[in-house]
Amino acid sequence: MRARLGILFAGLTVELREIVLKNKPAQMLAISPKGTVPVLELAGGDRSERLVIEESREIVEWALRKSDPGKSGTDLFSLIYFPYNDRLR
16 A cells, blocks of 8 residues: 555546455566566566565655656655654754
């Protein structure tokens, strides 16, 4: 859910697929041998140029960098998840 929220917040369009974890499709296992979700496959020119991101935080950071290239995804991630972190110091 965190990855989806990051993509939604960034205003990006991606193809979502619901996965029954007890019956993982071969296509998913081909791009993510770990068989865990979420998985984001970024298409390149050919199969060898494709990038797979398998962690929620990394997907959120990727989406936020895409939506605001001037900032790092980590900075934007911190603004969303830790809006009051300056008060914790």
